[in-house]
Structure formats: C-alpha cells, structure tokens
Amino acid sequence: MAGEQVENRGVKYKSSIKDPGTPGFLRINEVMLLFVPNDPKSDSKLKLQTKNIKSHKNTKEGSSKPPWLHLTTYQGRNHIFEFENYPDMHTCRDFVAVLIKSDEEPKKAAVSTSTEQLSIKEFELRFKLLKENSELQRLHKQFVESKVLTEDEFWATRKKLLGRDSIRKSKQQLGLKSMMVSGNKPSTDGRTNRVTFNLTPEIIFQIFAEKPAVRQAFINYVPSKMTEKDFWTKYFRAEYLYSTKNTAVAAAEAAEDEELAVFLKPDEILARETRQKIRRVDPTLDMEADEGDDYSHLMDHGIQRDGTMDVVEPQNDQFKRSLLQDLNRHAAVVLEGRSIDVDSEDTRVVAEALTRVKQVSKADGETTKDANQERLERMSRVAGMEDLQAPQNFPLAPLSIKDPRDYFESQQGNVVNVPRGAKGLKRNVHEAYGLLKESIVEIRATGLSDPLIKPEVSFEVFSSLTRTISTAKNIIGKNPRESFLDRLPKSNKDEVLHHWTSIQELLRHFWSSYPITTPYLHTKVGKLKDAMSNTYSKLDAMKESVQSDLRHQVSLLVRPMQQALDAAFQHYDADLQRRTAKSNGGERPNGYV
Amino acid sequence: MPSVAFKQYSDDVSLLVLLLDTNPLFWSNTSITFSQFLSHVLAFLNAVLGLNQLNQVIVIATGYSSCDYIYDSSLTSNHGNFERSGTGMPPLFASLLKKLEDFVTKDEELSREEGHEDRTPSCLLSGSLSMALCYIQRVFRSGHLHPQPRILCLQGSPDGPEQYVAVMNSIFSAQRLMVPIDSCYIGVQNSAFLQQASYITGGVHHTPKQLDGLFQYLTTIFATDLHSRGFVQLPKPIGVDFRASCFCHKKTIDMGYICSVCLSIFCEHHKKCSTCGSVFGQSKLDEASSVSDKKRKAPHT
Numbered sequence A: 001m002a003g004e005q006v007e008n009r010g011v012k013y014k015s016s017i018k019d020p021g022t023p024g025f026l027r028i029n030e031v032m033l034l035f036v037p038n039d040p041k042s043d044s045k046l047k048l049q050t051k052n053i054k055s056h057k058n059t060k061e062g063s064s065k066p067p068w069l070h071l072t073t074y075q076g077r078n079h080i081f082e083f084e085n086y087p088d089m090h091t092c093r094d095f096v097a098v099l100i101k102s103d104e105e106p107k108k109a110a111v112s113t114s115t116e117q118l119s120i121k122e123f124e125l126r127f128k129l130l131k132e133n134s135e136l137q138r139l140h141k142q143f144v145e146s147k148v149l150t151e152d153e154f155w156a157t158r159k160k161l162l163g164r165d166s167i168r169k170s171k172q173q174l175g176l177k178s179m180m181v182s183g184n185k186p187s188t189d190g191r192t193n194r195v196t197f198n199l200t201p202e203i204i205f206q207i208f209a210e211k212p213a214v215r216q217a218f219i220n221y222v223p224s225k226m227t228e229k230d231f232w233t234k235y236f237r238a239e240y241l242y243s244t245k246n247t248a249v250a251a252a253e254a255a256e257d258e259e260l261a262v263f264l265k266p267d268e269i270l271a272r273e274t275r276q277k278i279r280r281v282d283p284t285l286d287m288e289a290d291e292g293d294d295y296s297h298l299m300d301h302g303i304q305r306d307g308t309m310d311v312v313e314p315q316n317d318q319f320k321r322s323l324l325q326d327l328n329r330h331a332a333v334v335l336e337g338r339s340i341d342v343d344s345e346d347t348r349v350v351a352e353a354l355t356r357v358k359q360v361s362k363a364d365g366e367t368t369k370d371a372n373q374e375r376l377e378r379m380s381r382v383a384g385m386e387d388l389q390a391p392q393n394f395p396l397a398p399l400s401i402k403d404p405r406d407y408f409e410s411q412q413g414n415v416v417n418v419p420r421g422a423k424g425l426k427r428n429v430h431e432a433y434g435l436l437k438e439s440i441v442e443i444r445a446t447g448l449s450d451p452l453i454k455p456e457v458s459f460e461v462f463s464s465l466t467r468t469i470s471t472a473k474n475i476i477g478k479n480p481r482e483s484f485l486d487r488l489p490k491s492n493k494d495e496v497l498h499h500w501t502s503i504q505e506l507l508r509h510f511w512s513s514y515p516i517t518t519p520y521l522h523t524k525v526g527k528l529k530d531a532m533s534n535t536y537s538k539l540d541a542m543k544e545s546v547q548s549d550l551r552h553q554v555s556l557l558v559r560p561m562q563q564a565l566d567a568a569f570q571h572y573d574a575d576l577q578r579r580t581a582k583s584n585g586g587e588r589p590n591g592y593v
Numbered sequence B: 001m002p003s004v005a006f007k008q009y010s011d012d013v014s015l016l017v018l019l020l021d022t023n024p025l026f027w028s029n030t031s032i033t034f035s036q037f038l039s040h041v042l043a044f045l046n047a048v049l050g051l052n053q054l055n056q057v058i059v060i061a062t063g064y065s066s067c068d069y070i071y072d073s074s075l076t077s078n079h080g081n082f083e084r085s086g087t088g089m090p091p092l093f094a095s096l097l098k099k100l101e102d103f104v105t106k107d108e109e110l111s112r113e114e115g116h117e118d119r120t121p122s123c124l125l126s127g128s129l130s131m132a133l134c135y136i137q138r139v140f141r142s143g144h145l146h147p148q149p150r151i152l153c154l155q156g157s158p159d160g161p162e163q164y165v166a167v168m169n170s171i172f173s174a175q176r177l178m179v180p181i182d183s184c185y186i187g188v189q190n191s192a193f194l195q196q197a198s199y200i201t202g203g204v205h206h207t208p209k210q211l212d213g214l215f216q217y218l219t220t221i222f223a224t225d226l227h228s229r230g231f232v233q234l235p236k237p238i239g240v241d242f243r244a245s246c247f248c249h250k251k252t253i254d255m256g257y258i259c260s261v262c263l264s265i266f267c268e269h270h271k272k273c274s275t276c277g278s279v280f281g282q283s284k285l286d287e288a289s290s291v292s293d294k295k296r297k298a299p300h301t
Helices: A086-132 A134-143 A151-156 A159-169 A201-210 A212-221 A228-244 A247-256 A258-264 A268-279 A314-319 A323-336 A347-365 A369-382 A404-412 A422-446 A455-476 A490-512 A519-545 A548-583 B002-008 B034-051 B091-113 B125-140 B161-177 B192-201 B211-222 B284-300
Strands: A005-014 A022-029 A032-037 A046-049 A053-058 A068-073 A078-082 A187-189 A194-196 B014-021 B056-062 B067-072 B148-155 B181-185
Touching: A005 A032, A005 A086, A022 A086, A053 A086, A068 A086, A086 A134, A134 A151, A134 A490, A201 A212, A201 A323, A201 A347, A212 A228, A212 A258, A212 A268, A212 A347, A228 A247, A228 A258, A422 B034, A422 B091, A455 B211, A490 A519, A490 A548, A519 A548, B014 B034, B014 B125, B034 B056, B034 B091, B034 B211, B056 B091, B056 B125, B067 B091, B067 B125, B125 B148, B125 B161, B148 B192, B161 B192, B181 B192, B181 B211
Parallel strands: B014 B056, B014 B148, B148 B181
Antiparallel strands: A005 A022, A005 A078, A022 A032, A032 A046, A053 A068, A068 A078, A187 A194, B056 B067
16 A cells, blocks of 8 residues: 555546536545645645545446545545546545545554553453442353453443542642741751751752742753752852841842852742733732732831841842741742642752743733733623613513413323214213212202111221231231331342342343344344343242242232343344344245245 | 410311212212212211311312312301201201202213213313312411311222323322322222322322222221321232323323433334424434345345
8 A cells, every 4th residue: 555646637626516626636645635726826725634534425427417526524524526537536536445444444443452451440440349349240240251241331331430430539639838848947067167958859849839030040050050069059058148137248149159149139030920910910800919919029027037027228128038928939839739740859850840830821821912902801891880781682582382281182182092972972971960960969868878888898898908908017018118128038138139130231231232233232132132031030940949928929029020021032032033034025935926 | 366276286187188089971880879979978078077176178079071179168158057958968068969969060061062072981180189289289378287188089980091191290299299199999990090199199099899888998098197197007009000101192001112301101103202392313223224225225226
C-alpha cells in the first residue's frame, strides 16, 4: 500500500449537490486527500487526512446521474467529487474503500488494546468488588467460570458499581502547610558568629509560591550567574538583614550587591498582580478582590516579624517588611493550594513549573479589550433595574389544555366486548331495573327481614372464618410484615434467594440478546438457555427435597420463577422455529405442487 | 364545648363510606335477592352506628351509568320523624331507601339515554371511589378532630377493564390519603381491581362463600375500626391478582409493552404512546425483519 495513490485530472469538487462544481485536480494517497482547483484564484482547495474519511457513497453507473463520489468525514462534513466517467470514479471509490477499511482495523485494534489497558485498573476494581460482595461473587463464579457469560457481559450491567468506586479512588490532593516554614528562625551560634538556616524542598516550594520575585530571580540567575548554593546564601543573608531590622545596613548592602537588592526590595511581580486584580473588580458585586487584597501596601501597624514596633526613616521604607504582609501572602498561597504536582528535588524544575502555572493563569486572566467590553456589558445587564426597563413583550404561545374527559372517553371507545344484540341488551337492562325497583319497594313495605340471619348459618360462617384465619396464620405468619421466606430454614432460604438472583441475571441477558442478529448472540443465547434449563431442574429438585409441610409454600414461591423461565423457553423455541422456517423459506417442501 | 368533644373522641371513631353496588344486570341473576341483601346491609349500618356515638356512615350507590350519595348519617334531617311508609322499617333508613329508589330511576333514564353500549356488565366503581375520596378529603379539611375514614366496597359486578386507569388512579389517591379500602366481593368471578385496592391501601378483602350469612361476615370482618385492627386478626388473602389491563383494548394481560415515559401498558407494539404522545424507537424486531428482507432481495435481483 505504501506509495500508492490515485490521481485524477478532470475532477470537479462540489461542496453540495446543487453546487455546479469547481474543476480541478484530485490526488488521494494513503495519508492525505488533496484537491487543487485549476483556477488559481478560486479558494476551494481541499486537503483532508484520509483517516478522517468515515464513509463513501457513489451514484450508480446505469442511472442518469453523472458519476459522483460522496465522502463524509468524522467531523460531519460532506464532499462530493464529480468525475468525467464512471471507470475513473470506480477506481477512486475502490481506493477510498480500501483506505477506510484499513483505517477501521487499526482503530478497532487500538480500541481493544485500550480496553485491555483499562482493565488492569478495572481488574483490581472488579476484584475488590467481588471480595466485598459475596452474592456478586457467587453469581460471578456460577456464570463466568462455567463460561455461560463472559466477563464483559457480566460487568456490562454493573457499570454503576464500577463507576462510583473509581470516583472514590481518585487521589486526594495534599494541601499546603499553614505553618510559615519560610520564616524559620535560623540557629545562631554565638561563638563562631555563624547563622545556620535550614532548607528543605518544602521550604523551597513555599518560598517560590509566596515570593514570585525570588522565583524569577532564581530562574534568571541560576545557573548562569551563580550556583544554587550562592543564591540561597544571598537569600538568607537578605532574610537575616530583615530580621536584624537594621535598615541602614540593608540599604547599604543593597546598594552594593545587585542580586541582594532583589531580595531586599518589595516584590514587584506580586504588586503587579494585585494591581491587575483590583482593576478587574466587578463594581456590582465581587467579594474576591478589593483594596484590601493589596497587602503589600497595607496601612499596617508597623509591627515587625517578632512583634516589636519600630520607627524607620522614610528613605529606607522599602527595606522593611511587616508581619501583616507576610501572613497575608502566606495565607493566600495556602488557600490557593498546591498548584503543581511536581515532586522533583530539583529546585529549578519546581521554579519553572510554578512560573508556568502562573503564566497560564495570568494569560487566562488577561483582559483584552473585547473581554473588557464584554465584562462591562455583563455588569450593566446584571445591575439593571427592572422597573426602569422597557416592557418586554415576549411572544406568547397559547396554552392547549385538553378536556380531561376526552382522555377517559377515548379509553372507553376501544372496548372489545362480547357482542350482544342491541335491542336485546336494552330490554335486559330495562327488565333488570324494573326488578331492582320492585325489590326496593318490597323492602320498604316489609322492613328488615326477621330473623335477619339464621343461627346455624351464622355459626357456619364463624367456624369457616376461624378456620381460614388460623390456617392463614400458620401459612403466612402472625406478623403481617413477616413473609414466608423468614420461616424457612436458613439453607433453603439462601438457596431460594440465590436461585432468584441467578435467574434474574440469566433472564436479563437472555431478553437483551433478542432479536438475534449475529452468530455471537446466537451462541450466547444457546449457552443461556442451557444454564436456564439447569436452574429449572435445580428448582424442581429443591421443591422435592424440602420438608413436606413447607412444600406447598415453597412451590408457591418457586412458581413465578418457573413461569418466567417457561416464558423464556417458549420464546426461544418459537424464535428457533421461525428461523428454521425462514432459512428453509426459499425451498418448497416436498410434495408441494 | 370543645373539651367535651375532645374527650368523646376516642381512638376508634370511624367514618365508613359504603359503596353499594346497584348494577341491575348483576342483581337480576344472583342467588340472593336485592331486598335480602339490603336488609343485611342496613342492619350492618345500624350496628356500625351503634358501636360509637360519633361514628358516621355515608352510603354511595354505584349504578350502571351513574353514582350518587344516598345517605349521610351526619345530616340531622334523617333523625326526624319521616313518613311511616311501612310497618317494620326504622325511620333511620326510610330516607335512604327513598333516595335509593330515586337514584335507580335516574340511573335507568341515563342508561336509556346513552343508548346501548357493548360494555361489560360492570358497575361504575371508578366514579363512586372518586366521590368517596372527595368526601373524605372534605372531612380531612374540616379540622383536626375528625373520625378515621375508611371505604367499604360491596360489589358483585365484574370488573370493567375500561375503568382500569381511573380505578388505579383512585386507589393511588386513597393510598396517599392513607384511607384503607376494604372490599367484600359477592360476585361469581374474581375481581382483580378490588384485590389490588385492598392490598395497596392496607384494607381487608374477602369473598363470602355463603351469601345468606352476609350480615355475619360484615359484622365480623368489616365492622372493626382502624384502631382495633392492630390487635384483631382479620382474614388475609393468600395471593393477589396483579394483572393489569392494556390501555389500547382493555384486555387483561400478563405480558406486554410499557412506555418508559408514562408507564402506560400496551398489549401490542405501537409506534406512539397514546397517553403521553412519546414516539417509540423502531423496535429491534422490525429492524431485524427488514434487514433480513433486504438480504433476501439481493440474490433474487
């Protein structure tokens, strides 16, 4: 197939049947379909991937229509090509047909492998379900292992069980620590005048999440300008300077060291983000962002990290950082949650991932002019006051309320009945009414009959009622809620219930396989029928084996199951007869003249 | 005084709505005559009224073409001294009988008017059930101090399958209102409607074997009020006939087709549901037969 293609010069491309068609050149190979119109100015050039072609239709040779080949793609588009003569069209069509078939096969193979792949996870799920539910396990053992049903069929009706479990199994995301680890106090060693900071990946993640400027600096400086160790040393020097509250020293060092200055001045990226957020606040109602979100410029109390207040000269204002700012930023980051799932030890990877995430969210949030306009429109719509607006005359659809009597009368009109002579009926009715009226007159005259009821009759009634009630009590049980099942010995009860569930399962698969259209269904139905006959005989055996006083009740219980099975057998036999009759349909039976 | 009334209201005050079958086609050929039947029933009503001072009885006659309220024990006009038409008739029921006679006359006229209709000789159970439920609903809304209502259906006519939908609707309403429907069937065949009604609403269904002991049956089984049924053993039927009738031909069927939207029952395949109008998809059977037809055509052309 490689390299094979079909080319055709005199082809016209029509986008619909009415379109006169643009003449051009068509080439189809196994990857692509290309149509180039002869006229370079027309713009109906078409380029399709052949794997998108779903089906093809063509006009017949003998008909009066011109030779057309109609291709439909998976995207739902139709393309019609008109050829010069039928043989050309046929070659193209055959080629396309072969392509479509070969496309389907790998798709099918892909689908089946993907189902196999899915199953590995599903297998575990199924196994777990089976372990938990012993009833299910019993059914599974009975049917799937005796090859009556396949695995897929068995689980096909239980998608709900599988689906719900898989949702439960989805991993929960770990959140961030609410403790501010990035503000760890270092251990100081007074003797050697050294300050040691601890750095773990968790701390690094928090630092990058809370301080985008540090992250940006990391990406910029490491490894080009300095090593990671140097970077962190500088960072912690800045932290130390903050903690000493010596803003003069901080200013001095910032002036010297450019990189250090990055850590010491306020976070520019953060400020930019908050400014943007505030700009986008919906004036009608938006509790998400307001001035208070800009915590880097808050009017705070001047409380430093360790709780002391300090007064500072204005020019060194930027070198101080307050507790409020840090807390707010940390809280905001914790509430956002862990935005990336990267578990890597590599700091750079973490930094880049975070930057990517922030960029994506920024791109989403970026408001273009159109988006702005749309937002303003939406706001004006939402904030509109109803009584100031013009009256909206919605088109009304008339109610069509039907007279409910029609429904009942239409039901009456379809009665099928024993036909009776009309006149005869009328006479009957008239006579009957006459008799009735006579009775009423009679009782008005004579009053209630005396004695109302003979004592023997009364006694008989009493005894028969007593008998009925006591036998019913024995059979059904004292408690009206209690059913006969509970009075059976446990093994019998379990057996009956199990038969019931297995019969349900079998019947469900049986009835869903009809009408039989493929040989697969045919074999499936055959297997199911054998299993059902098996169960039927088991039911009979159970009826025999049970104790004699319970036998009648058990047979009553079992009767509907057997009736359902009988109905299924009948249907099977009738269908089989119909099939054999059909397959012998063409032949005339012997002896037919 | 409201406090006295409250004290008098014990647990076993009942409101009995009796649906009396007055279908002439049934009564023209039974072993028991209508007058004997009436005397049993009237004595039973008297007994119910005697059980508790606050008991109430309503009688609704179920005719061939119509239904009507015949008697209401809570109306005071009954207690007056009505014209003494006969020797033995207690004045309590004289008005009942008068109204019954008027009703039968009216029913006859109606059936004559609507001409002959080939329908089963059934009584209009759906109509009388609806009337009973309306009355009970009114009682419920009269205040929170009211007797406990129940419906007793005394019927001998067979079921009219054309009334299946209406009867089932009434039964479900009764179930909702928690009103038990007792049924005493004195006819020949079995009534599936009444069995289902009693089963679903928690009432008692019984088919008396001896019709001349009808009074004994009525007082033993159907006179118990709802409170006492908790500790009185009443006869229970072993099985219930749950067959439905199809909506298209009103035949009683065991297996059929059901619309998945409105649950209407049909005995044969339809293209469209006649109740809710939803269109059914093409049946697989049709598809299979049409496909096989196409296949058969090919070798012949």
